[in-house]
Amino acid sequence: MPDSFRDMHRPGSPFILANAWDAGSARMLVALGAKAIGTSSAAHAFTLGRPDTGTITRDEALAHAQSLVSAVNVPVSGDFENGFGEAPETCAETVRLAAEVGLAGICIEDTALPGDTPYDASLSTERIRAAASAARALPRDFFLVAQADGILTGHYNTDEAITRIRAFEAAGTDAVYVPAPPSMEALGRLVQATNLPFNALVSGPFAKHSRAEFAALGVARLSLGSALARATYRTIHTAGKDMFGTNSRFDTLSDALPFDVLDPMLK
Numbered sequence: 618m619p620d621s622f623r624d625m626h627r628p629g630s631p632f633i634l635a636n637a638w639d640a641g642s643a644r645m646l647v648a649l650g651a652k653a654i655g656t657s658s659a660a661h662a663f664t665l666g667r668p669d670t671g672t673i674t675r676d677e678a679l680a681h682a683q684s685l686v687s688a689v690n691v692p693v694s695g696d697f698e699n700g701f702g703e704a705p706e707t708c709a710e711t712v713r714l715a716a717e718v719g720l721a722g723i724c725i726e727d728t729a730l731p732g733d734t735p736y737d738a739s740l741s742t743e744r745i746r747a748a749a750s751a752a753r754a755l756p757r758d759f760f761l762v763a764q765a766d767g768i769l770t771g772h773y774n775t776d777e778a779i780t781r782i783r784a785f786e787a788a789g790t791d792a793v794y795v796p797a798p799p800s801m802e803a804l805g806r807l808v809q810a811t812n813l814p815f816n817a818l819v820s821g822p823f824a825k826h827s828r829a830e831f832a833a834l835g836v837a838r839l840s841l842g843s844a845l846a847r848a849t850y851r852t853i854h855t856a857g858k859d860m861f862g863t864n865s866r867f868d869t870l871s872d873a874l875p876f877d878v879l880d881p882m883l884k
Contacts, residue, residue: 622653622692622721623760626792626814626837631828634816634840636696638664640688641883642845648882653692653721656682660846669843671731675701675711683718692721694760696842700725703736705747712751712759722752722760724794724816727781733770738777741765742784749789762816763790769797779810786811792837794818801826805834820844 625632635651637643638660646654659669661681667673673681675697682695695715700708708725715723725748727741728734735741745763752759763785767773773781775798782793794816798804801823808815814837817823824844831839856869 620652621758622694623758623791625653625692626760628808628814628835628837629832631817631831631836631839633819633828634694634838636660636841636843636845637685638846640684642849643685643688643693645879645882647689647691651691653694654685654689655694655840656685656696657841657843657846658696658698659843663843663846663850670733671698673698675714679714679718682715682720686719693719694762695720695723697723697725699728699730699736700744700748703729703740703744705740705743708744708748709751712748712761713755716752716755716757716759720759722762722791724762724764726764726766728766728770733772735767735770735772738781738784741781742788745785745790746788749791752791753789760791761789762792762794763788764794764796766796768795768799775799775803775806778807782807782811782813786813792816794840796842797821797823801830801834804836808835814838816840818842 632652634653634655635646636655636657637646638657643654658673662669662672678697686693697711700711727736729736749761752761765778765781768778778795785793792814793811795807796818798807804817816838817831817836819839820842859866859869
């Protein structure tokens with residue numbers, strides 16, 4: 618019997634939460650071996666012609682998530698930014714609505730969108746406490762991840778991130794997530810600072826490290842964020858510059874995935 622989404626989170630044996638941006642990318646990732654799919658707020662925004670950070674409404678995020686849930690037969694987790702509002706009860710309602718559309722869990726971050734400043738520590742903790750309480754009251758299991766984004770946004774350091782994830786642990790979250798620490802050493806400090814499963818973001822310089830290296834630090838889950846979507850957009854960018862440049866070449870298109878490889882993965 619397959620593992621539940623909760624059971625996939627094994628410290629020291631991280632699974633890859635493959636962040637997709639539409640039904641096709643989700644199905645393709647599952648066909649390639651993904652055991653769970655994540656949404657990406659940034660990648661979703663890109664599909665709507667919008668930049669990242671606070672440009673997606675809760676209704677849009679829920680509808681998008683539901684389309685991925687319907688497309689695949691593996692658990693789907695939602696990247697739900699700041700829970701779509703400041704108030705703890707708003708975060709709690711977001712949890713309830715996310716469960717209704719079939720999500721296995723969501724992340725809620727501590728950034729006061731659409732800006733990049735964090736909520737103060739006490740409010741951040743109360744928001745997670747409310748979300749966790751709502752998750753525990755659901756009729757089925759729901760996996761909540763509390764996300765401390767201040768290192769990513771440049772507003773606090775590793776020590777403050779540790780303080781926050783420990784407070785989130787005490788508030789009842791199921792796992793914690795701190796994107797973009799300054800180094801693998803700092804990531805190791807963060808992982809060891811909590812008893813909960815830890816999600817690490819595989820993006821930027823961290824993409825140069827192997828799953829085994831993350832496992833050695835005790836990481837339980839590896840998410841891609843918008844990295845895979847941005848890699849796809851890199852191909853469009855390269856092809857577009859070639860096509861519309863002075864020499865107007867089409868070399869990038871010669872490496873397109875053949876239909877006989879792509880089509881079976883989408884069925």
